[in-house]
Amino acid sequence: MTPTVPELLMGNFLAMMDPPPVESAGDYMQAKIGVTGMLSLLCAQEAERGIAARTWENTAIRALLAGSAGRYGSRFAEAAAGVDTDLSLAAMDRANAELRTALIDLHIAVEDALDGPLDTQIRALYVKMADARRLDLPPMPAS
Amino acid sequence: MSLQTQLEAYLTRTLGAPAVVTMLSRIPGGASRETYRFDVEVGGEFKRLILRRDPVGSLIDTDRRLEFLAFRSFFGSGLPVPEAVALEEEGAELERPFFIMGRIDGGKAQSPFSMPPYGEHAETIGQQFYSHLGAIAAADPATLPIAQVAPIPALDGCWKKELDYWEGVIDEDEQHPQPIVRACIRRLRANPPPPAQKLSVVHGDYRTGNFMHDGAGKVIALLDWEMAHIGDPLEDLGWAMEPLWCYGETDRVSGMLPKARAIAIWEAASGLKADPAAFAWWELFASVKGQAIWTSAAKEYRAGGFKDPVLGLSGWYTARRQDVILADRLAALEALS
Numbered sequence: 001m002t003p004t005v006p007e008l009l010m011g012n013f014l015a016m017m018d019p020p021p022v023e024s025a026g027d028y029m030q031a032k033i034g035v036t037g038m039l040s041l042l043c044a045q046e047a048e049r050g051i052a053a054r055t056w057e058n059t060a061i062r063a064l065l066a067g068s069a070g071r072y073g074s075r076f077a078e079a080a081a082g083v084d085t086d087l088s089l090a091a092m093d094r095a096n097a098e099l100r101t102a103l104i105d106l107h108i109a110v111e112d113a114l115d116g117p118l119d120t121q122i123r124a125l126y127v128k129m130a131d132a133r134r135l136d137l138p139p140m141p142a143s
Numbered sequence: 144m145s146l147q148t149q150l151e152a153y154l155t156r157t158l159g160a161p162a163v164v165t166m167l168s169r170i171p172g173g174a175s176r177e178t179y180r181f182d183v184e185v186g187g188e189f190k191r192l193i194l195r196r197d198p199v200g201s202l203i204d205t206d207r208r209l210e211f212l213a214f215r216s217f218f219g220s221g222l223p224v225p226e227a228v229a230l231e232e233e234g235a236e237l238e239r240p241f242f243i244m245g246r247i248d249g250g251k252a253q254s255p256f257s258m259p260p261y262g263e264h265a266e267t268i269g270q271q272f273y274s275h276l277g278a279i280a281a282a283d284p285a286t287l288p289i290a291q292v293a294p295i296p297a298l299d300g301c302w303k304k305e306l307d308y309w310e311g312v313i314d315e316d317e318q319h320p321q322p323i324v325r326a327c328i329r330r331l332r333a334n335p336p337p338p339a340q341k342l343s344v345v346h347g348d349y350r351t352g353n354f355m356h357d358g359a360g361k362v363i364a365l366l367d368w369e370m371a372h373i374g375d376p377l378e379d380l381g382w383a384m385e386p387l388w389c390y391g392e393t394d395r396v397s398g399m400l401p402k403a404r405a406i407a408i409w410e411a412a413s414g415l416k417a418d419p420a421a422f423a424w425w426e427l428f429a430s431v432k433g434q435a436i437w438t439s440a441a442k443e444y445r446a447g448g449f450k451d452p453v454l455g456l457s458g459w460y461t462a463r464r465q466d467v468i469l470a471d472r473l474a475a476l477e478a479l480s
Binding site: 002003007008010011012014015018021022023024026027028030031032035036038039042093096097100101103104107108110111114115116117119120122123124126127129130131133134135137139 | 145146147167168169170171172179256257258318319320321322323325326329333390391441442444445448449450451452453455456458459460463464466467469470471473474476478479480
């Protein structure tokens with residue numbers, strides 16, 4: 001997923017560094033500061049949960065690919081090989097990109113084969129994947 | 144040269160008399176165009192105006208002439224739409240393309256992240272919101288200024304034109320594989336909706352946050368027509384009800400009304416029907432379109448040197464929330480057989 005936490009935090013700094021033109025100093029700047037604060041808050045969540053979410057997702061995709069290789073081809077077993085040894089967000093994301101690409105290919109093959117049970121299983125995995133990466137924004141009161 | 148000086152030079156030239164700009168102030172929100180409010184005095188006459196200028200980087204890539212003509216299509220129609228005043232596609236003194244429109248004061252546009260967005264006025268605002276959308280759907284686009292530039296699809300081609308476009312945006316801008324939205328796109332292609340009942344002007348971004356209300360229950364301005372086009376009227380209805388626009392709400396669409404009531408209001412105002420199967424297609428499409436927009440936002444955030452936090456928020460937080468919505472919608476579909 002993009003952008004990354006380092007990019008977002010650097011962006012927050014850069015967004016505040018340049019003095020705004022006079023016509024952007026009022027409501028616009030206030031809103032901009034509010035959004036940078038929101039991003040910082042969400043970055044704190046990602047720092048706390050991001051590794052666990054990626055570890056879980058990569059493991060779950062590997063298991064699905066490996067379990068499907070018998071019917072859909074050894075290339076999915078090959079894509080499932082390996083473990084995450086570098087637990088930085090960047091390294092986990094690189095591995096995740098390759099796994100997600102293989103998952104997309106597997107899902108297409110499953111749909112072409114009208115394999116209802118595995119399609120349902122993949123769609124259930126998507127729900128868990130999206131939920132694991134969820135970020136929680138506190139509701140703001142209406143003005 | 145400051146923006147105020149540029150604006151004065153432009154207005155002085157085009158109005159043929161010295162123009163004095165005051166109260167120039169950028170309005171927050173709206174990542175697709177820079178939006179400013181300002182007053183201008185020419186020959187003792189004051190006008191309250193809005194400037195919409197193309198940004199350096201944008202959430203979405205849109206045609207400002209089309210947006211300008213969309214405003215013209217509905218100004219004076221009985222809907223609360225501001226007057227489009229001037230369009231400069233080459234940028235003139237302001238260096239980037241822009242247009243100027245009339246300003247409607249005394250209102251506010253609610254953030255979709257607010258909860259609850261409309262408080263005690265939710266029902267009243269919802270009635271107008273869906274009734275106005277029905278009126279837009281009922282209009283004959285062939286008779287309106289927007290038809291000068293908007294492509295006119297076939298009734299059975301509306302869905303494909305839109306899905307092709309937004310899938311293309313994802314193909315071009317995606318920076319990390321997205322299995323969820325890809326699966327949704329395949330489902331949409333494999334199960335197309337019936338032909339549109341009629342061609343309509345599709346606002347394209349009709350939702351919470353893109354209209355102003357007066358704080359007392361009256362909708363006073365329908366804004367942000369930059370994604371307007373001609374197509375299936377159900378497209379707007381699906382986008383308006385996208386769960387992204389009603390943060391934390393589970394029993395009211397758009398933070399306003401129960402879904403069945405909103406549809407009934409729209410049907411009464413438009414004279415059209417929201418066939419459940421067809422509408423389900425456009426609801427899923429709305430979530431796909433949303434993810435395409437957030438995918439572009441992430442790319443633009445990088446391309447712009449990370450300086451626009453709205454693009455960062457859209458390309459990250461909003462994209463993830465959209466994935467939750469897409470995955471839930473996909474899981475609720477019937478199993479393959």
